[in-house]
Amino acid sequence: MSEGNGPGTADIENGNQGISVVHVSIPNQAIQVQPVIQANQPSVIQSAGNFQTIQVVRVAAVDEDLSSDDSEAKKRREILARRPSYRKILNDLSSPSKMDDDSNSSQSQDGQDSFVQANTLQLTAHGDATPATQGLQTLTMTNASPTSASNSTGSTTIVQYAQGPDGQFYIPVGGTNVQAYQIAAPGSLAQGVVMTSGSPISSPQHMSEEGSRKRELRLLKNREAARECRRKKKEYVKCLENRVAVLENQNKTLIEELKALKELYCQKDA
DNA sequence: GACCCCAGACGTCAGTGGAG
DNA sequence: CTCCACTGACGTCTGGGGTC
Numbered sequence: 001m002s003e004g005n006g007p008g009t010a011d012i013e014n015g016n017q018g019i020s021v022v023h024v025s026i027p028n029q030a031i032q033v034q035p036v037i038q039a040n041q042p043s044v045i046q047s048a049g050n051f052q053t054i055q056v057v058r059v060a061a062v063d064e065d066l067s068s069d070d071s072e073a074k075k076r077r078e079i080l081a082r083r084p085s086y087r088k089i090l091n092d093l094s095s096p097s098k099m100d101d102d103s104n105s106s107q108s109q110d111g112q113d114s115f116v117q118a119n120t121l122q123l124t125a126h127g128d129a130t131p132a133t134q135g136l137q138t139l140t141m142t143n144a145s146p147t148s149a150s151n152s153t154g155s156t157t158i159v160q161y162a163q164g165p166d167g168q169f170y171i172p173v174g175g176t177n178v179q180a181y182q183i184a185a186p187g188s189l190a191q192g193v194v195m196t197s198g199s200p201i202s203s204p205q206h207m208s209e210e211g212s213r214k215r216e217l218r219l220l221k222n223r224e225a226a227r228e229c230r231r232k233k234k235e236y237v238k239c240l241e242n243r244v245a246v247l248e249n250q251n252k253t254l255i256e257e258l259k260a261l262k263e264l265y266c267q268k269d270a
Numbered sequence: 271g272a273c274c275c276c277a278g279a280c281g282t283c284a285g286t287g288g289a290g
Numbered sequence: 291c292t293c294c295a296c297t298g299a300c301g302t303c304t305g306g307g308g309t310c
Contacts, residue, residue, distance in 0.1 A: 218294095219281080219282070221294090221295085222281080222282070222283085222295090222296095223280085223281055223282080225294095225295065225296065225297085226280080226281070226282080226296090226297080227279090227280075227281090228296090229295095229296060229297055229298095230279075230280085230297095232296095232297095233297085
């Protein structure tokens with residue numbers, strides 16, 4: 001849903017495979033919605049937080065392509081079998097889950113800014129009064145997902161660290177609220193002991209200052225990437241679940257249609 | 271309250287694939 | 291070939307719920 005959407009607004013998406021999704025958000029109070037849908041155009045009505053999300057799905061190409069050649073279907077199957085990254089999958093689908101719960105429903109999810117790459121880094125000095133963090137560096141990852149990390153704000157994700165005069169790194173601890181700082185000596189970020197252990201594992205002598213700084217930066221970036229990856233994976237799963245719901249609904253409609261036609265045929269026959 | 275279990279989130283490592 | 295982003299796997303932490 002685009003950001004400025006007020007009550008009674010609608011978004012129209014065009015996903016692949018000819019699936020058009022219309023999202024309508026209406027305040028929960030006293031609504032009477034009678035979506036006009038054709039027989040072969042099932043609707044999904046779900047409530048999301050304070051809004052009713054009415055999803056009208058038109059599965060056009062899926063039905064209309066039945067008569068087309070098999071090569072396209074093969075192509076599609078191949079693409080599915082190859083299992084590309086979540087980013088690619090979701091970019092292709094361009095239909096991020098709109099039925100998200102509270103955490104995501106208020107975010108901008110028009111399929112564009114949800115999946116932009118966190119590809120630019122900006123280092124800025126950050127004044128901080130904490131003695132251990134004089135010269136605190138702020139690693140700002142612009143274009144990062146708005147829904148990622150607890151310490152992300154808007155479209156930027158801020159990761160903070162500082163390096164003391166002894167070459168040691170100081171990393172904020174405590175999630176959203178930067179409350180305490182722990183010493184993270186170069187090389188101390190070994191698996192499993194990351195933030196909880198203050199004791200270095202390998203001696204700093206073996207690692208040049210430049211090398212350790214590079215390592216810390218790499219870890220910071222990888223940390224953020226992992227967070228982003230998990231978020232995308234969740235969104236991907238939600239997207240799949242939504243599609244399952246839509247297809248189940250369509251299946252139900254088709255079965256009912258078949259049933260009605262059968263009855264009609266039997267009546268005519270009798 | 272103490273303990274256990276479980277789900278979810280996190281950070282890190284290692285492997286992979288694409289871009290230059 | 292190197293660099294980097296992405297992602298699966300692993301271990302850890304944390305909060306909630308259930309039981310005693």
